[in-house]
Amino acid sequence: MNKKLNHYKNVIHGFFVSIATTIAEANTILPLIVSYFGGGAILVGFFSSLLRGGAILVQLYAAFYAQGYSHMQKYMRRVFLARFLAWFFIGIFIIFLGDDYHNLTLLCLGIGLFIFSFSAGFGAIYFKEILAKIFTKEYRGKSMAVRQFFSGFGALLSGATAGYIIEVYEEPFSFGILFIVSALLMGFGFWAFGTIEEPIKQNISKKEKSFKEFLSNAKKLLKNDKKLQIQITTFLLSYAYLFSLPFIIVDASSKIDLNGAAIASIITIQMVGAMFSNILWGKLSSNKQNKLISNIIIIFHIISISLAFIASNIYVYMFIFFLSGAAMDGYRLASMNLLINIAPEDKRPVYSAIQSNITSFGIFFSLIGGFILHFTSYEFLYTFTIFLLIIAFIYSLKLSEN
Numbered sequence: 001m002n003k004k005l006n007h008y009k010n011v012i013h014g015f016f017v018s019i020a021t022t023i024a025e026a027n028t029i030l031p032l033i034v035s036y037f038g039g040g041a042i043l044v045g046f047f048s049s050l051l052r053g054g055a056i057l058v059q060l061y062a063a064f065y066a067q068g069y070s071h072m073q074k075y076m077r078r079v080f081l082a083r084f085l086a087w088f089f090i091g092i093f094i095i096f097l098g099d100d101y102h103n104l105t106l107l108c109l110g111i112g113l114f115i116f117s118f119s120a121g122f123g124a125i126y127f128k129e130i131l132a133k134i135f136t137k138e139y140r141g142k143s144m145a146v147r148q149f150f151s152g153f154g155a156l157l158s159g160a161t162a163g164y165i166i167e168v169y170e171e172p173f174s175f176g177i178l179f180i181v182s183a184l185l186m187g188f189g190f191w192a193f194g195t196i197e198e199p200i201k202q203n204i205s206k207k208e209k210s211f212k213e214f215l216s217n218a219k220k221l222l223k224n225d226k227k228l229q230i231q232i233t234t235f236l237l238s239y240a241y242l243f244s245l246p247f248i249i250v251d252a253s254s255k256i257d258l259n260g261a262a263i264a265s266i267i268t269i270q271m272v273g274a275m276f277s278n279i280l281w282g283k284l285s286s287n288k289q290n291k292l293i294s295n296i297i298i299i300f301h302i303i304s305i306s307l308a309f310i311a312s313n314i315y316v317y318m319f320i321f322f323l324s325g326a327a328m329d330g331y332r333l334a335s336m337n338l339l340i341n342i343a344p345e346d347k348r349p350v351y352s353a354i355q356s357n358i359t360s361f362g363i364f365f366s367l368i369g370g371f372i373l374h375f376t377s378y379e380f381l382y383t384f385t386i387f388l389l390i391i392a393f394i395y396s397l398k399l400s401e402n
Contacts (some may be wrong), residue, residue, distance in 0.1 A: 002139045009192045011147045016189030018151035020182035022158035037102040045370030048246045050113040058121035063353030064214045068207040072126040079123035080190035086115035091179030098172030145282025148329045152275025163264025205346045227400045237392030239362025241301040243369035244385040269318040273325035291399040293334040298393040300327035
């Protein structure tokens with residue numbers, strides 16, 4: 001365990017995938033792309049949910065088989081191939097269809113994002129299992145913090161470049177080029193993680209005779225594990241920030257001039273927040289303080305959504321996205337490490353699937369947020385979001401490290 005080469009490949013994977021996915025960042029660039037092709041608030045929320053995604057039920061289905069696997073890599077490589085092709089062909093469709101067929105382009109964008117996130121539902125299970133096998137829990141927190149630091153740096157470079165390309169080249173050509181180039185970079189990151197040296201897992205579970213039996217056992221497991229219940233409730237409610245965050249940039253466009261330079265500045269500061277927050281997250285995680293990380297990230301989200309009420313210039317919006325970037329990276333690190341820490345080794349894929357399956361409902365909060373905004377106002381949406389985040393914070397105080 002804790003081989004340096006595996007650590008470096010983990011970091012490289014995060015760096016290049018971050019560069020790629022920032023091209024269609026769900027809270028900034030993607031809403032602008034959808035709006036350009038004529039999509040409204042509901043479609044913005046739906047596509048933002050798809051991009052964050054991972055199909056919900058597919059993670060349980062993946063765990064049904066994965067609990068009996070001694071190796072995960074060959075399955076992970078299939079996931080990588082599906083994600084690469086989906087991302088690459090989104091760019092192709094935008095370039096060749098975007099000028100004349102806006103509705104068809106939106107359909108192709110939605111299908112591509114669905115495939116991209118659907119395959120991630122499988123990948124999430126394999127990814128966590130591989131990390132649990134190659135790193136100790138103390139070193140895993142360090143490796144993930146370094147990974148997320150360089151992921152933030154990659155996103156920083158990508159955000160600035162995306163803003164420049166959008167400013168210089170005409171739409172929708174600029175959107176298509178962003179997807180194609182980023183897919184090639186993403187492929188290099190996939191190659192790095194796909195060549196990680198994975199040890200054989202000795203303690204594996206016997207696969208149930210049917211998926212129905214697996215679901216029944218998973219339900220019993222959740223019912224009997226209070227720690228898992230609290231953790232799932234906390235991180236599901238922590239996703240409440242997604243009710244509002246994708247729409248803050250739309251709200252900003254009606255208050256300030258959101259040109260290419262402004263967009264680049266907001267994306268850049270969001271990634272700076274994500275990147276440098278990992279210095280803190282890594283230190284806390286290495287000291288087995290993942291619970292404290294969860295407390296802090298929820299407070300950050302409450303502050304950022306609260307500021308949206310009074311935001312009236314680019315600097316306030318930059319601070320909002322700075323806090324959001326820091327909180328999102330802390331969420332990823334804390335939720336994964338806390339889950340791996342409380343899960344028995346042989347049931348780790350099942351624990352991971354149960355948590356991911358239920359908390360993944362949170363990725364659709366953007367869609368619900370779109371409906372709420374359509375029928376109410378930004379003020380009501382922000383208030384509703386803050387209320388749920390306060391409940392999440394109360395639950396986070398009950399989390400267990402072991």
